[in-house]
Amino acid sequence: MVSEISPLEIERNAGNFAYPETHLHDAGVGLTEDTIHYISNIKEDPEWVRQFRLNAYKTFLSKPMPTHWASKDLEAIVFGNIRYYLSSGTQAKRSWEDVPEDVKRTFERLGIPEQERKFLAGVEAQFDSEAVYSNIKKAVGEQGVIFVGSTEGLKNHPEIFRKWFGKVIPTGDNKFSALNSAVFSGGSFIYVPPGVKVKHPLQAYFRINAENFGQFERTLIIVDEGAELTYMEGCTAPKFNTATLHSAVVELVALKGAKIQYITVQNWSANVFNLVTKRAIAHEEAEVKWIDCNIGSRLTMKYPGVVLKGRKARGEVLSIALASNGQHQDTGAKMVHAADETTSNIISKSISIGTGRATYRGLVHVPKHLKNCKNNTECDALLINANSRTDTYPAITVRGTGNSVQHEASVSQVSAEQIFYMQQRGLTEAQAMSLSVNGFVNDLVRQFPMEYSVELKRLIELEMEGSVG
Amino acid sequence: MNELAIKDLRATIAEQEIIRGLSLAVPKGEIHAIMGPNGSGKSTLAKVLAGHPDYKVTAGSVMMDGQDVLALPPDERARQGMFMAFQYPNEIPGVTIANFLRAALQARLPEGEELEATDYYAKLYEKMDLLEMDRSFTSRSVNEGFSGGEKKRNEILQLAMLEPKYAVLDETDSGLDIDALKIVANGVNSLRGPNLGVLLITHYQRLLDYIVPDHVHVMVQGRIAMSGDKNLALELEEKGYDWVRDDLAEPAIA
Numbered sequence A: 001m002v003s004e005i006s007p008l009e010i011e012r013n014a015g016n017f018a019y020p021e022t023h024l025h026d027a028g029v030g031l032t033e034d035t036i037h038y039i040s041n042i043k044e045d046p047e048w049v050r051q052f053r054l055n056a057y058k059t060f061l062s063k064p065m066p067t068h069w070a071s072k073d074l075e076a077i078v079f080g081n082i083r084y085y086l087s088s089g090t091q092a093k094r095s096w097e098d099v100p101e102d103v104k105r106t107f108e109r110l111g112i113p114e115q116e117r118k119f120l121a122g123v124e125a126q127f128d129s130e131a132v133y134s135n136i137k138k139a140v141g142e143q144g145v146i147f148v149g150s151t152e153g154l155k156n157h158p159e160i161f162r163k164w165f166g167k168v169i170p171t172g173d174n175k176f177s178a179l180n181s182a183v184f185s186g187g188s189f190i191y192v193p194p195g196v197k198v199k200h201p202l203q204a205y206f207r208i209n210a211e212n213f214g215q216f217e218r219t220l221i222i223v224d225e226g227a228e229l230t231y232m233e234g235c236t237a238p239k240f241n242t243a244t245l246h247s248a249v250v251e252l253v254a255l256k257g258a259k260i261q262y263i264t265v266q267n268w269s270a271n272v273f274n275l276v277t278k279r280a281i282a283h284e285e286a287e288v289k290w291i292d293c294n295i296g297s298r299l300t301m302k303y304p305g306v307v308l309k310g311r312k313a314r315g316e317v318l319s320i321a322l323a324s325n326g327q328h329q330d331t332g333a334k335m336v337h338a339a340d341e342t343t344s345n346i347i348s349k350s351i352s353i354g355t356g357r358a359t360y361r362g363l364v365h366v367p368k369h370l371k372n373c374k375n376n377t378e379c380d381a382l383l384i385n386a387n388s389r390t391d392t393y394p395a396i397t398v399r400g401t402g403n404s405v406q407h408e409a410s411v412s413q414v415s416a417e418q419i420f421y422m423q424q425r426g427l428t429e430a431q432a433m434s435l436s437v438n439g440f441v442n443d444l445v446r447q448f449p450m451e452y453s454v455e456l457k458r459l460i461e462l463e464m465e466g467s468v469g
Numbered sequence B: 001m002n003e004l005a006i007k008d009l010r011a012t013i014a015e016q017e018i019i020r021g022l023s024l025a026v027p028k029g030e031i032h033a034i035m036g037p038n039g040s041g042k043s044t045l046a047k048v049l050a051g052h053p054d055y056k057v058t059a060g061s062v063m064m065d066g067q068d069v070l071a072l073p074p075d076e077r078a079r080q081g082m083f084m085a086f087q088y089p090n091e092i093p094g095v096t097i098a099n100f101l102r103a104a105l106q107a108r109l110p111e112g113e114e115l116e117a118t119d120y121y122a123k124l125y126e127k128m129d130l131l132e133m134d135r136s137f138t139s140r141s142v143n144e145g146f147s148g149g150e151k152k153r154n155e156i157l158q159l160a161m162l163e164p165k166y167a168v169l170d171e172t173d174s175g176l177d178i179d180a181l182k183i184v185a186n187g188v189n190s191l192r193g194p195n196l197g198v199l200l201i202t203h204y205q206r207l208l209d210y211i212v213p214d215h216v217h218v219m220v221q222g223r224i225a226m227s228g229d230k231n232l233a234l235e236l237e238e239k240g241y242d243w244v245r246d247d248l249a250e251p252a253i254a
Helices: A033-043 A047-062 A072-076 A101-109 A112-119 A138-142 A150-156 A158-164 A175-183 A416-424 A429-445 A450-467 B042-050 B074-080 B097-106 B117-130 B135-139 B148-162 B178-191 B206-210 B230-239 B241-249
Strands: A122-127 A130-136 A146-149 A188-192 A202-207 A218-223 A228-236 A244-246 A249-254 A259-268 A272-282 A287-296 A299-302 A305-308 A314-323 A328-337 A343-352 A357-366 A374-383 A389-398 A404-413 B003-013 B016-027 B031-035 B055-064 B082-085 B092-096 B166-170 B197-202 B215-220 B223-228
Touching (some): A101 A112, A101 A122, A112 A122, A122 A146, A130 A146, A130 A150, A146 A150, A150 A218, A175 A272, A188 A202, A188 A228, A218 A228, A218 A259, A249 A259, A259 A272, A259 A450, A272 A287, A272 A314, A305 A314, A314 A328, A314 A357, A328 A343, A343 A357, A343 A389, A343 A429, A357 A374, A374 A389, A374 A429, A389 A404, A429 A450, B003 B197, B016 B031, B016 B042, B016 B197, B016 B223, B031 B042, B042 B055, B042 B074, B042 B166, B092 B097, B097 B135, B097 B148, B117 B135, B117 B148, B117 B178, B148 B166, B197 B206, B215 B230, B215 B241, B223 B230
Parallel strands (some): A122 A202, A188 A218, A202 A228, A218 A249, A228 A259, A244 A272, A272 A305, A314 A343, A328 A357, A374 A404, B082 B166, B166 B197
Antiparallel strands (some): A146 A188, B003 B016
């Protein structure tokens, strides 16, 4: 066992800064029907959206907290203490020059404009409730690719937006999807026309700057027949003493033969409740891959899913969760097989440090009437300290005779002898642990796009440095 | 001053004293063998020198070129030039030998300085050729699924790459067949020179046929019971450790 770790604050200061608030629009504290009308008025919502929100609000009130199976820590969220909408306008700028100075500086510190120049096909930057910047490279736009914020999407492209919005994740899916549906703002709307393969990733960055705040972005991505897209999202927030809520809904639609890769690297501060619903529908021969890296937050509950609706559709979730002192990463995957010859693959790796707790929750469903479906599930947990904790709850229902499923789980521990061996070669305890953790996730990270694997390794190093006394 | 000087060293594990007043000096450039029966404290000595946290030093000193080693944490000792080849090297799943050694060398550079990748690989391949290692070896995870011989060769590769001032080789010959033993011995011999002092811990004389020591010490019950040149090893081989124990019983032995 590695020597006990002092309860140090995690050092992830890259995102730990905030500028004074200068919002023009503030829905105030707490949530009532008036809050929803306020948001709808500011955003000049069409009537159907206003009604959608009001109905969702009723659903939200009627749904219980999922504490019969999930963490009791959810009860620490006081919905009446949160601010639900903060913005300085609803129109995202097309040029960084036009973005207000403070906000621009925020994203520069996070390296977003630089990454945009280097390797991205387009960027959307959200600051509290609204996208402040949204731009797509000219060549990509000319191929008919749409990449805008959700507010702009529902207004300017209603024929596509309305057809799919709320269809992958119905309002009543869970209490937090209902909450999001009531107060959603920001997030991305993307449409890729048939056959268009977007070579470089589109990226969205979600930044929380304000205290006592809830961010409820809503992302809808439709990739048409034979088209391909990689979308990446990053998120940070400053370290406040009060709880911050991040509750997104992300819906993906991969039409026949389409490919979507959705990559998340979240680096939340330890005061954030991160309760996110993410799901995709994969039509015939479509492929959806979620790459999900969860670092930070107080509690994350996130189970990206794929509904394999068409024959030969393929779904994949590759996830890494790092739970540091006092944090709980409750993550996993859902694979719902709904057609013949569909395949799914789940690989989950979690690392628990100090009193950190990692939970894997999986759902794989293959009904009896289907043929030749396959699922592979692997969950590996690494414990750094004696008081670290991991739990695995795989729920796999496979009926019928023509389907196959494979499930492997392992728990391993970084041993004191292993650390000593590395120290004897000159590595500090933090470097040794960071190398062990990187080794543990290595085979998975190798499948990530290069830019993100480098970023992830750097975050792991920072996390390990901060956790060793 | 240019020596690894151990003086009146006493060390315990779980309150049990294993090293009981041991003194020994290894000048740089020399190879000293420590032989001794099982349980005499040979491996404990290696671990104490490397700074293993389970062992507690209760008295005595260890100086490396005049610097107090016992005051330093294990990683600092290593960076200052103390190397230990483990009897049972640990596995580091998912970390390749190339990346591990790179991290170890990087840890020796001043902050802000980056290891030059081309120089690093040139050096790595040179040392691997020396140890008759296949290039593909370094893309394997450290010690994971290695045979006994591969593990020991990996230890010697690390020794060659990290270029310490003093190296303690803890039963590097154990678990090796004769071919592997020769390769490991050739590796150590090729590193032999005025800048390296070696403490070679072994139970059997066999290794000393291939790595000829400058001095041989016999360790019994946590102390050096007898010292001599390479012929002492041969004498031990012939007479067995009981001979030293019997001798030790006589008060005349210093």
